[in-house]
Amino acid sequence: MTITRRGAVGALAGAAMLVGSAGAAFAQDTIKVGVLHSLSGTMAISETTLKDTMLFLIEEQNKKGGLLGRKLEAVVVDPASNWPLFAEKARELISQHKVAAVFGCWTSVSRKSVLPVFKELNNILFYPVQYEGEESERNVFYTGAAPNQQAIPAVDYLAKEEKVQRWVLAGTDYVYPRTTNKILEAYLKSKGVKDEDILINYTPFGHADWQTIVADIKKFGSAGKKTAVVSTINGDANVPFYKELGNQGIKATDIPVVAFSVGEEELAGIDTKPLVGHLAAWNYFQSIDTPANKEFIAKWQAFKKNPKAVTNDPMEAHVIGFNMWVKAVEKVKSTDPDKVIDALPGTEAPNLTGGVSKMLANHHITKPVFIGEIKDNGQFDVVWKTEGLVPGDAWSKELDGSKDLVADWVEKKCGNFNTKTGKCGGA
Amino acid sequence: MISARLLGRTGTIFLAIVLAVAVLVPMSNLLLPVGSPLHVPDYMMPLLGKYLCYALLALSVDLVWGYAGILSLGHGAFFALGGYAMGMYLMRQIGTRGVYANPVLPDFMVFLNWKELPWYWWGFDHFPFAALMVLAAPGLLAFVFGWFAFRSRVTGVYLSIITQAMTFALLLAFFRNDMGFGGNNGLTDFKDILGFPVQAQGTRAALFALSALALAGGFLLCRFIVTSKLGKVLVAIRDAESRTRFIGYRVENYKLFVWTVSAMLAGLAGALYVPQVGIINPSEFAPANSIETVIWVAVGGRGTLAGAALGGVVVNAGKTWFTGMLPELWLFALGALFVLVTLFLPKGILGTFTEWWTGRRRPAVAEIEDEDGVARAIDSRGAPVPAE
Amino acid sequence: MVLRNFPAIAFALCLIVLGAGSARADAYTDALARFAADSYSETEAAIEGVAASGHPLAAEVVSALQAGRLLVRAADRAVFIRDPAGGLKDARTGEATTANAADLKAVRLNNRVRRAADAAMGQLTLRAPDPRRRIEAAAAVFKSRDAGALAAIESAIAAEQDPGVLRAFREARASIALAKPDASAADQVAAVEVLRAKGDRDALALLRQIPPSAPDEVRGLAQLAASSIESRLALLQRAQDVAYGVSLGSVLLLAAIGLAITFGVMGVINMAHGEMVMLGAYTTFMVQEVIRTRFPELFGASLFIALPLAFLVAGAVGVLIEHSVIRFLYGRPLETLLATWGISLILQQAVRSIFGAQNREVGTPAWMSGSVDLWGLTLTWNRIVIVLFATAVFVALLVALKHTSLGLQIRAVTQNRRMAGAMGIRTDWVDAMTFGLGSGVAGIAGVALSQIDNVSPNLGQGYIIDSFLVVVFGGVGNLWGTLVGAMSIGIANKLLEPVAGAVLGKILLLVAVILFIQKRPRGLFALKGRFVEA
Amino acid sequence: MQTTTTPSLLYLDAVSVVFDGFRALNNLSLAIDQHEMRAIIGPNGAGKTTMMDVITGKTRPTSGQASFEGGKYDLTKLDEASIAQLGIGRKFQTPTVFEMHTVEDNLRLALKADRRAVPTLFWRESRAERERVDSLLERIRLKDHRARKAAELSHGQKQWLEIGMLLAQEPKLLLVDEPAAGMTDQETADTADLLREIARTRAVVVVEHDMVFVRDLGVKVTCLHEGSVLAEGPLDQVSANERVIEVYLGR
């Protein structure tokens, strides 16, 4: 028994070596996948994890035998949080490395920067981060949340469960918070919230001194009505913001803060004990208890060789996006972008929270929405979730400019079809 | 009139290379077959064009730093303003092809509910006006800023730091979505320039050739300035500012002149840069960008013009190469490059090369300059002016 | 079916048998059972029921709930309290018991439940022996304005001796009285008076919200009280802006003061200064990591341990940089800009390679957490500590430069290196020490900044521009200038921010500094007088 | 002093300069006539350099008047460049020449010409100017060094170059600060000759410590002390003054 087992192990090892050398021999014939995430500069904080996620996914896929009988090969470049460099690197990935698809970008501006390149060179970008919507491009697949998959359910929850009547919309001054707040403002007003009960505040990137703003929030919140903060504060600025919140003693029971850009990764840098009860809205939390998620976390931590490595929503978006791409490629038996683009809508892939997400005709996907409360261990406790999955809207129904627009790349082959005029091409 | 004296030997070689590049690279890209070893691949064109724009920017920095001793840590602001002027023109050319198909308003204004075009966007649909603004906007900013700063005799590191404050203030201002310049996303998704699609290979080739010509022209202009008597006055100002005043030169006017010219060159570089990289956004105003520009000049050789341009190309080409080849380690390589150049090539690549070339014949008598000459340009200790 | 319901039936029978005398106990057990429903509304109802029951275990149950130590067994809806040590007791009886841990689930909380629990705890602890608990309890009642607590408050007031607690109780009673539609006018007038004396924003909110049904007299008085509080608060607002300004100024001072040495004194345009700050912050992180895993009881002292280490780490890196690069560049300040920029890239990437690009958690010791209320001014402890710390660092540095022999040698070398050497001063050693000192000070600034900002490889970048601005604004080569520069920029920023907003405020400030430099081209504290150039 | 009747070229009237409470000049009055050469002596810190700073516009007086060409120009209202263009040239104590420029370029820059930026940009050397440079080079004995960088000159040569630059400006008034410092006796004597020659056509103010040199010049002497005039007159008369001996010459 033991002998046979040893023999088996040996044979396996031999086979593995053979496969390995075969892999080397056929190195020319790999399918290249571009990874376009900043590894240095301001965005490295968020994006390096996504680079690792892609390496992990590709390794896993190769363990399963690759794709179409070929190995996948990740091509990693560093666009260094520099937007023009994103475009340059995208061009390099597509033209020079001939990648089959690219997974990348975090900020909207980086996506905007590479868009023309993807259109011109006709390749595929999977974009994994929640964003402001108002876009649908043939070459881009949006696996992060659109505003209707994150912001609006969160506000609904606060209004219903916490009876919030007064709202602070605090954000970093860029397009995602601006748009989200615009949508939320319109939405809240449609629910009868008065002008004086909404406070909108914008801060620069990397804002570090939150004393005044937190004091203002406190002031705004002490007018007697139940108040909540909807935070679209981006990246680094969250840590000093939450530290200030904690120190000024704003408890979640007084003024809850719901954030759309704060996940497990961001919380890893903060002592969360003073923040227990503050909220985040995402389509995925690490703490969600499903077999798929448990397995994923275990493998991820093994891959990172760090038992404390956390997972987060954009990672899950890459998981879904990658699996969808794999399925689409397998379906059309080709990595030709045109074929894959056409095959992707309708493709389904299980997400990590127990459902099955589907790529829609507007190149967004269906996702469940969860509201989580921050726990003292830096994780989230899901306090609410949507029934079933919410389809992502490319164009917000709350905004004047886009309420008549729909994106449909299957029937109408158009990203901004105007239902009123019946024409493709905007308002 | 281009005389040998105007160009110098290095200058002649430099100009010849730039002009050759202006012709040969687009030709090789458009005419040679893809398989040919001499073929310049499509993706290289905008990349090389970008380097040329950076070279022009470096040239403009060298004009003020190398010759007038004004260390600008805010030249990125002029570059970005030129870029924005061009970007605004390109945005207006999109017309109804934007996602909201608004014939007048750019997309970002539509979705932020702007109802009409703000006044400062007027006229940018006309190329001549935009072209004028490419030079006028940075020129005007430089003129106003310089008029204040030079008249008040802000010098040395004080000047450097307020130029940095200037570009930082502009960075924050352009980030603001209320400013009407597209906030953080900036201006992007350009379609046409003068009726030609920006993404077409022919347009790219033309833009590349234009960038090379602009670099050549900028180089000639700079050479004309620095070889003129005015150029000699600038060097005099750099080395002994108060002496120059006592001879009767109104130093602030000279500085203001060269400062404004330099800003306009930087603006031109920015304007050519934008259609080639396809985006202009506030991060171009980041002080780090301006500092890096200074570093290109230092790497290439301060006060050599051609060297500065060379530095702009070399450092950026290195960056492209490193970020692709060593994505996780490239900052080590770049950082080490800067340290090593400083330590072992204190006069930059070109400066060291020419010194080595001429040094074989004429022994260097540069002892004095070592301690006083270079250091004087930026009087970092704020050494007090002797009053008695 | 019958069998399965047996316990319930038996329970009901028991209730009947025990009769009215034990009604309160029954209400308690009834309420307890609702915890098992795993629904926030049921939990909320359970809390109210438990609190109203007056059962002796009520307070313990609610506080266990708050701490996440209230467990239920889904199978039989039994409720247990786990004490902090880990022992289990039956919530019904308070007796120690055992249960299979796998069957137990903590009752889940959300903000609504937490609020209910807070309010309930308030009522339940009005008579707690510790006066601080009683004040907290009063505050909870004040916030909940629950008319049901009125009786409890009244009796608590009657029994209370401590004047501070009494005031809190009266305020709580006032808040209930104002919210209650059927309160007597006299009670409400008294309540307005109490709130007027309280004079803070909470009181103001209550006074503003007097229902229109209230008598005119009360409304008028409330109006008056509200406007008097408002004018007080407006004044307070200015004071608060200045206090925040001082705090921001201290942060700037800390960030800049090391630069005032490496740049201001030595003339090295040290672009790697921010990275020295970053190294200090990462040292703090490392110290806390070790403490967390090995000596958790030392956590409160972690910053004190980190301070000297950060000084040494950053100082040592500084000495290394000086010795390997900077010393070849004296007299060529511009080239130090180039080289230190390169060094800053290398250091950033090194930290990124070692610790990863993500933020690292640096905890705040208990003594630095929370805030203190000074006449209605909320000052957070960490900010206060940072102000004090910045002052201490400033004074220490001033003393070190003015009154130690190293300080004298530093000044001599920076004014005239060659002559200092001729006086027997070991210039190369002094250079290394000076740069090390500046870097070390930046390092300890990093310890302080780790308390309010991200600890990430980009930490330093955020401070470098501000630091240079502060040093130059104050006047290069003058520590006092750095102090005044930091404070003026900090306070101006905070006074501008409420008027113009954070972004525009900062822009205005930068423009103001640019214009100021026109007026004083050598900074605030330019060196004046008759000097011979060294 | 009868300055009102004979319009002097330079007239300082009760000029005071205060730095941080320190009085560098204290009610200083001084008049220099056309074509006059004047030697200024006095201990260090007596205000000699500050006086030059006031005349050349580098320092604004705290109080008092400074006028040029018989009151035609108020020097306290003009900047250095305008004053230089009026025809006041200054030589510093330590020679300051443009070290990175050649000797002849140094002179070229100093030549009287349109000082505005744009004409300077398009300037081309005229024949007259070339000749003028040649004759200056001759006069300051640097003809053989015309193409060398000024940095390579010796200390004395730099002093002379600087005087040459002053001459190139064709000033009406020259201020010369310690021209003999660091020179040998022979060079000192030559310098005195040169200055005397210059003074034939313009006014010269010389600040000097070297009493031999001052004696060589043989002109009226003003001794400054603590920011004001202590004694004025022929050298013998001044050096016999008790106060001058006490504070300056020593016993």
Add this chain to the structure above:
Amino acid sequence: MLNVENVTLFYGAAQALRGVSIEAKPGEVTCVLGRNGVGKSSLMRAIVGHRPIASGAITFGGRDIARMKPYERARSGIAYVPQGREIFPLLTVRENLETGFAPLKRSERRVPDEVFDIFPVLKSMLNRRGGDLSGGQQQQLAIGRALTTRPKLLVLDEPTEGIQPSIIKDIGRAISFLRQRGDMAILLVEQYFDFARELADSFVLMERGEIVASGGRAELQGDDVRRRMAI
């Protein structure tokens, strides 16, 4: 005490010293004379270590100091009063003097009384900034500062340059006082011939980086040296 033998020194390609030898003995003033630019200051810089020598030897108290750093030479007992004084302008007079403590043991760290005896003016100005002093006062401070290090060799480079006559006399008196004390060698560089003549026990005359004449006090009194310095 100090022996300089056959020293050559270059600035880049230009040779500043060509085989110069001099000697300084305790209790004596050795004068280096010569016109401007003949290499006097270069020689001083070679002795205090501000310029490396190309060949030759410099020994001090029997030790070879030619490869030592300037501060090591200062620590072995050479004090330098440079041309142009080079006072630390932002340090007070007291602090300027205290910079001389660096080579001293902790117990010796005080300003010797003789400094204030020789230059009483310094005592009254202890808290003034060095840069605020007049040139003459600075020169006195520079000498006082050098004396604080308790030197065995005092190197004075043109102490009379740009100094008013009354202070030149003070300085002359100070130098003769130090010479009479006998424990210190003094090396004086001068262009001011009359000043040198009064003080020198021996002299060397330099021209174009070489020593062209040397001798004792007697030879210095003749007109020969004065004439050579004038040409």
